[in-house]
Amino acid sequence: MDKFMQAAIDEAQKGLDEGGIPIGSVIVYQNKIIGRGHNRRVQSGSPILHGEMDAFENAGRQSAQVYRQCTLYTTLSPCSMCSGAILLYEIPKIVIGENQTFMGEEKVLRSKGVELSVLQDKSCIQMMQNFIAKSPELWNEDIGV
Numbered sequence: 001m002d003k004f005m006q007a008a009i010d011e012a013q014k015g016l017d018e019g020g021i022p023i024g025s026v027i028v029y030q031n032k033i034i035g036r037g038h039n040r041r042v043q044s045g046s047p048i049l050h051g052e053m054d055a056f057e058n059a060g061r062q063s064a065q066v067y068r069q070c071t072l073y074t075t076l077s078p079c080s081m082c083s084g085a086i087l088l089y090e091i092p093k094i095v096i097g098e099n100q101t102f103m104g105e106e107k108v109l110r111s112k113g114v115e116l117s118v119l120q121d122k123s124c125i126q127m128m129q130n131f132i133a134k135s136p137e138l139w140n141e142d143i144g145v
């Protein structure tokens, strides 16, 4: 397992342990994690703190030059909101844990030149499947269904 994807999975697990939605993300610059986060919709009553957005938030303000050399790791295919942030800051590369339980805006990201790598990692898939089976209403709320 890639150590950065493992860090994103650890974040997702942390979210699950807090009673939240198990999606985690880390932002890597020059082989170092500069921001990590997990979905805080339940914990913070937040409509915007998806795992990726939380990682952006925790990375703090960065220059365009830094963003353009980052790789974002996320346990789940990024939704339209998170893909918007990825495009806004021109993150060039995204590593996605899985897109079987949810397909985000991968076509849009690819069409804008973002390099995507989808791992279809079994632990990511299992974590989301278990969560969706247990808390379908929380999951639907997260993706606006």
Ligand SMILES: [Zn+2]
Residues within 6 Å of the ligand: 050, 051, 052, 078, 079, 080, 081, 082, 083
């Ligand atoms: Zn999102």
